[in-house]
Amino acid sequence: MKYILPGIITITFIVMLSNCTGNSKESDKAVYSEADLSMGFNLVETNCFACHNLNPDMTTRVAPPMAMVKTHYIEKNTTQEQFINDLTHFMKNPNEKDTKMPGAIKKYGIMPKMMFSDEQLRAIAVYIYQTDIEKPEWFAEHYEEEKQKYQQKLNSANPTHVEQGLKYAMATKAVLGKNLLNAINTKGTEGALAFCNEKAIPLTDSMQNQLSISIKRVSDKNRNPDNAANLDELEYIMKSKHLLEDGEEIKPAIQEKGEKIVGYYPIMTTQMCLQCHGLPEKDIQAGTLSKLSSLYPEDKATGYGENELRGIWVVEMKK
Ligand code: HEC
Numbered sequence: 001m002k003y004i005l006p007g008i009i010t011i012t013f014i015v016m017l018s019n020c021t022g023n024s025k026e027s028d029k030a031v032y033s034e035a036d037l038s039m040g041f042n043l044v045e046t047n048c049f050a051c052h053n054l055n056p057d058m059t060t061r062v063a064p065p066m067a068m069v070k071t072h073y074i075e076k077n078t079t080q081e082q083f084i085n086d087l088t089h090f091m092k093n094p095n096e097k098d099t100k101m102p103g104a105i106k107k108y109g110i111m112p113k114m115m116f117s118d119e120q121l122r123a124i125a126v127y128i129y130q131t132d133i134e135k136p137e138w139f140a141e142h143y144e145e146e147k148q149k150y151q152q153k154l155n156s157a158n159p160t161h162v163e164q165g166l167k168y169a170m171a172t173k174a175v176l177g178k179n180l181l182n183a184i185n186t187k188g189t190e191g192a193l194a195f196c197n198e199k200a201i202p203l204t205d206s207m208q209n210q211l212s213i214s215i216k217r218v219s220d221k222n223r224n225p226d227n228a229a230n231l232d233e234l235e236y237i238m239k240s241k242h243l244l245e246d247g248e249e250i251k252p253a254i255q256e257k258g259e260k261i262v263g264y265y266p267i268m269t270t271q272m273c274l275q276c277h278g279l280p281e282k283d284i285q286a287g288t289l290s291k292l293s294s295l296y297p298e299d300k301a302t303g304y305g306e307n308e309l310r311g312i313w314v315v316e317m318k319k
């Protein structure tokens with residue numbers, strides 16, 4: 001089977017931003033490109049806003065709004081480089097020791113870890129730093145504008161839909177993640193089990209209706225019999241597991257199948273997953289365990305540790 005790695009958006013001009021606003025927050029000048037902003041916007045929109053809501057809705061909130069995060073990461077003299085470093089540092093390994101928002105951890109629990117390359121983290125940080133996301137009027141006045149501006153770029157730079165497919169997988173993941181966190185916070189692990197059991201598949205279905213492409217989650221060690229990986233999927237999973245064993249990074253992959261393009265995207269475990277996918281008794285409490293075995297008599301999805309490949313997203317797109 002042949003994999004083609006997704007192309008990277010290449011927009012080349014560099015913007016040197018001199019400090020014309022007279023605001024000396026920026027040390028001197030910050031260097032970033034239009035491509036950073038475009039990539040950053042798309043990553044933030046797809047991966048962050050589902051949890052870091054823009055419009056405050058206290059009832060479904062699972063994380064502090066992005067504006068609040070930003071203000072905790074920027075003090076009077078924080079430079080762009082420092083902001084990039086601090087954000088990247090936390091994103092790579094969310095933990096209590098490195099937090100700048102201990103109150104948020106107490107209230108919501110630690111943020112699940114996500115997998116981004118250094119380049120992506122930089123773009124995310126640059127975007128958050130450079131836009132006025134923290135201003136109350138930003139969402140009402142600029143969000144739609146930015147969406148159109150940057151999504152157009154993404155589309156025109158990607159005639160193959162490859163990047164788009166990955167974007168859909170990430171969007172679905174963020175929505176699932178948000179709903180899962182919300183269920184755990186409000187109903188506890190056992191209560192959240194019901195959410196995964198009843199809502200995970202319908203939720204991925206509703207995303208695909210919305211996006212008119214197909215998305216599913218599968219695994220080599222599946223819990224739900226409907227989520228078993230087929231041979232092509234298994235091949236990608238095995239290959240990725242070998243890479244992980246060798247300490248290498250796994251990357252999304254694309255396969256052409258007749259009229260379709262199929263994208264594979266890794267789903268890694270974080271600390272948060274272990275209460276339902278970790279070691280029985282040690283990580284998974286007795287009550288949860290007995291519920292699991294009655295719902296899924298053939299459950300293979302336990303025994304995981306942190307940072308392991310739990311499964312993959314499979315995104316099917318028309319050519
Ligand atoms: C599944 C929900 C979820 C998603 C998706 C998510 N976050 Fe978070 N994030 C949280 C929660 C919960 C907290 C508060 C607890 C904490 O600080 O770890 C948080 C806190 C943070 C913090 C503050 C960390 C600290 O404690 O100092 C940063 C920075 C952050 N998120 C950035 C991001 C960025 C950037 C993205 C998108 C790439 C993102 N988050 C996506 C849930 C999420």
Ligand code: HEC
Pocket residue numbers: 112189190192193196197198200201217218219221222223224225227267268269270272273274275276277301310311312
């Ligand atoms: C509250 C318990 C719970 C938590 C926490 C949880 N899961 Fe699951 N997970 C489930 C259940 C239940 C299913 C079966 C869903 C179904 O029937 O479709 C499942 C299914 C899955 C599947 C689909 C493949 C399969 O085995 O059927 C993947 C992939 C997955 N989980 C990944 C994760 C990851 C990654 C995390 C952490 C970020 C996580 N889960 C956290 C309970 C949980």
